[in-house]
Amino acid sequence: MADVTTAASTQQGSDGSAPLERNEHKGSPARPVRVIVGAVGMAVTAWFVCNAFLAFAYYPHWFLNSGILIGVLGLVIGIGGSLVFFYFLNLCIEGFPTRFAEGLIPYAFLLPGFSLIAIFLLYPTVQTIVYSFANDDSTDWVGLDNYTAIFGSGAFWSALLNNFLWILIVPVVTVAFGLAVAVLADKLSPSGEKTAKSLIFLPMAISFVGAATIWGLVYAYNSPGDSQTGLLNAIVTALGGDPQPWYQIESGRLNSLVLMVILIWLQTGFAMVLLSSAIKGVPEDTVEAGRMDGASELRIFWQVIFPQVRTTLIAVLITVLILVLKVFDIIYVTTNGLYNSDVIANLFFRKLFTDQQAGQASAVVVVLLLMVIPILIYQVKSFRAQEANR
Amino acid sequence: MNGTMKDGRKRSLVATITMPLLALLWTVPTIGLLVTSFRSREAAASTGWWSSLWEGGWTFDNYATVLGDPSISGSLINSIVVAVPATVLPIMFAAFAAYAFTFIEFRGKDVLFIAIVAVMVVPIQVSFQPMLDLLGPRGLGINGQFVAVWMLHTGFGMPLAVYTLRNYMSTLPNSVVESAKIDGASHFQTFWRLVAPMASPAIAAFATLQFLWVWNDLLIAKLFLGGGDNKTIIVSLQQMLGTQGQGAELLTAGAFISMVIPMLVFFGLQRFLVRGMTAGSVKG
Numbered sequence: 221m222a223d224v225t226t227a228a229s230t231q232q233g234s235d236g237s238a239p240l241e242r243n244e245h246k247g248s249p250a251r252p253v254r255v256i257v258g259a260v261g262m263a264v265t266a267w268f269v270c271n272a273f274l275a276f277a278y279y280p281h282w283f284l285n286s287g288i289l290i291g292v293l294g295l296v297i298g299i300g301g302s303l304v305f306f307y308f309l310n311l312c313i314e315g316f317p318t319r320f321a322e323g324l325i326p327y328a329f330l331l332p333g334f335s336l337i338a339i340f341l342l343y344p345t346v347q348t349i350v351y352s353f354a355n356d357d358s359t360d361w362v363g364l365d366n367y368t369a370i371f372g373s374g375a376f377w378s379a380l381l382n383n384f385l386w387i388l389i390v391p392v393v394t395v396a397f398g399l400a401v402a403v404l405a406d407k408l409s410p411s412g413e414k415t416a417k418s419l420i421f422l423p424m425a426i427s428f429v430g431a432a433t434i435w436g437l438v439y440a441y442n443s444p445g446d447s448q449t450g451l452l453n454a455i456v457t458a459l460g461g462d463p464q465p466w467y468q469i470e471s472g473r474l475n476s477l478v479l480m481v482i483l484i485w486l487q488t489g490f491a492m493v494l495l496s497s498a499i500k501g502v503p504e505d506t507v508e509a510g511r512m513d514g515a516s517e518l519r520i521f522w523q524v525i526f527p528q529v530r531t532t533l534i535a536v537l538i539t540v541l542i543l544v545l546k547v548f549d550i551i552y553v554t555t556n557g558l559y560n561s562d563v564i565a566n567l568f569f570r571k572l573f574t575d576q577q578a579g580q581a582s583a584v585v586v587v588l589l590l591m592v593i594p595i596l597i598y599q600v601k602s603f604r605a606q607e608a609n610r
Numbered sequence: 611m612n613g614t615m616k617d618g619r620k621r622s623l624v625a626t627i628t629m630p631l632l633a634l635l636w637t638v639p640t641i642g643l644l645v646t647s648f649r650s651r652e653a654a655a656s657t658g659w660w661s662s663l664w665e666g667g668w669t670f671d672n673y674a675t676v677l678g679d680p681s682i683s684g685s686l687i688n689s690i691v692v693a694v695p696a697t698v699l700p701i702m703f704a705a706f707a708a709y710a711f712t713f714i715e716f717r718g719k720d721v722l723f724i725a726i727v728a729v730m731v732v733p734i735q736v737s738f739q740p741m742l743d744l745l746g747p748r749g750l751g752i753n754g755q756f757v758a759v760w761m762l763h764t765g766f767g768m769p770l771a772v773y774t775l776r777n778y779m780s781t782l783p784n785s786v787v788e789s790a791k792i793d794g795a796s797h798f799q800t801f802w803r804l805v806a807p808m809a810s811p812a813i814a815a816f817a818t819l820q821f822l823w824v825w826n827d828l829l830i831a832k833l834f835l836g837g838g839d840n841k842t843i844i845v846s847l848q849q850m851l852g853t854q855g856q857g858a859e860l861l862t863a864g865a866f867i868s869m870v871i872p873m874l875v876f877f878g879l880q881r882f883l884v885r886g887m888t889a890g891s892v893k894g
Binding site: 266273274276277278280287288290291294295296299302303306307310314323325326327329330333334336337338339341342343344345347348351357358400401404407414415418419420421423424425426427428429430432433434435436437438447448449450451454455485488493497517542545546548549550552553565568569572573578580581582585588589592595596599600603604 | 612621622623626628629630632633636637638639640642643646653654655656657658659660683684687688690691692694695696699700702704706708709710711714716719722724725726727728729731732733734735736737738739740741743750751752755756757758760761762764766768769772781784796797798824825827828829832833840844847848851861862865868869872873875876877879880884
């Protein structure tokens with residue numbers, strides 16, 4: 221994310237001094253009625269929303285078994301409920317003496333959001349680490365058995381190797397393509413640029429499953445001699461080669477490379493959009509100065525433009541990297557890990573869902589968690605640097 | 611080829627040749643899907659899709675069959691039922707948090723926001739087993755219902771939502787909030803009347819990202835909604851992908867149908883999406 225935001229974040233200087241102007245002149249004493257009404261209101265709202273949501277799940281026939289009705293009611297109750305909840309929360313806090321209320325309100329605003337993060341992300345992370353030391357239905361401790369089992373299996377190391385190949389290849393190639401498209405599109409006429417960028421951005425709206433369907437038609441394989449319905453094999457045979465079953469070629473992990481193409485195809489548009497706006501942010505006079513000196517376009521790119529978009533480049537690289545670490549859908553719906561094309565996230569899914577081995581699945585995901593820790597540290601560091609520049 | 615464009619820039623030969631090629635390369639696979647979806651199973655199995663461009667023989671049967679299948683058309687509706695609340699619900703909670711992070715000074719603010727940045731990187735896989743316990747028969751017993759998936763997507767989307775909205779809100783002029791305060795408005799009023807409307811571009815950007823993410827998600831839909839009556843269109847599509855022979859022709863039509871709504875949302879809100887992304891929002 222790094223410097224992407226700098227253009228828009230300059231008026232932050234006054235932020236630090238803002239809270240000094242507290243409304244001391246109109247500080248009010250405690251108003252217990254407000255506190256009580258607010259607290260009761262919050263409790264009733266929360267109770268009602270929770271029960272309504274549970275009713276959607278337990279008694280769908282109350283709602284005529286209609287998904288649409290449940291969806292609409294869920295939307296109305298969810299939004300209305302949270303709004304009413306925040307209203308009562310605000311009322312309750314305003315009932316306290318002003319100085320106390322002022323201190324309390326930020327935490328009150330953060331509470332619902334952080335509760336959700338705690339319930340759905342923090343608690344499960346800890347729980348998963350705990351489960352990784354327990355047996356398959358999490359009823360007994362097994363010590364390090366799960367880790368011994370996964371580290372002792374060839375399938376795990378093969379998946380890990382594939383993950384490293386994905387990490388090494390996909391982010392770099394995606395960013396390279398994104399950069400190339402961003403630079404070249406910038407040199408087209410405005411309408412040409414818009415069309416080209418839209419076409420390359422479009423796959424971002426497509427699901428991994430949809431993308432696998434699309435590329436299935438490119439990689440389709442028919443026996444030699446038959447008419448090839450896959451685009452790639454049709455080209456190969458037209459050039460005089462033999463058709464290849466692309467998903468099954470294990471040598472050199474070529475099948476993984478073939479699958480990586482799908483993800484690169486999906487993500488290039490994302491890289492292009494961010495890099496393109498960074499390139500457009502490069503001051504024109506620095507480029508002009510290079511031109512005046514008679515530098516070639518290529519030299520201007522590497523010596524003037526590239527250094528100025530480097531931060532964005534790294535931010536995009538990291539984002540794609542995080543995505544690649546968790547790549548699952550593409551492998552699941554194409555090879556499902558056969559022919560040595562497995563990756564960690566798919567191995568996890570198979571252990572959890574197909575093999576019902578919760579213990580080993582948790583151990584696999586702990587490995588995944590360890591893999592993201594360096595990225596996590598990097599992200600926090602770069603965020604701090606970015607904030608320091610504000 | 612040579613010469614200048616209307617705005618006076620020189621035409622670039624490399625760009626004029628390479629870009630159409632790249633754009634074509636990026637588009638051809640999707641065109642292949644679209645063309646194949648209008649072909650019969652026999653035709654699709656015997657010749658490549660490109661040959662029908664000159665041979666013709668197109669049919670709407672695949673679409674008629676897919677849309678006529680209650681299991682598939684039902685899953686399309688399910689996808690909407692899942693995606694709309696799962697997109698809107700996180701916004702409410704995140705907006706209040708983002709407001710506090712941007713406009714109120716308090717102890718622990720930096721640490722809490724860094725926690726958000728860190729949590730964005732955590733793979734959601736870590737929460738599946740505990741959540742299957744919590745929402746499944748061992749816990750609340752709501753697994754397989756829409757509510758379960760709404761809650762999960764709301765929780766998982768929260769870090770990105772807070773991050774995106776806070777980044778955008780921090781570009782709003784502080785003076786607006788200050789003057790509201792002097793007028794005696796409470797934080798709730800300031801948020802609701804001033805900041806929320808002003809942050810609407812960022813809200814639209816997050817909503818687009820979250821909608822695409824939820825609609826296109828396979829993992830959570832498969833684990834927490836399953837492949838039964840409540841399955842989403844993406845799970846339907848995944849089930850169709852395994853089909854050989856009879857019914858294989860429906861896959862391409864189904865895939866295209868699954869792509870229509872996200873594409874409409876995507877192109878409708880693309881302007882906001884680009885703005886939101888370039889303001890530093892990225893799905894972790």
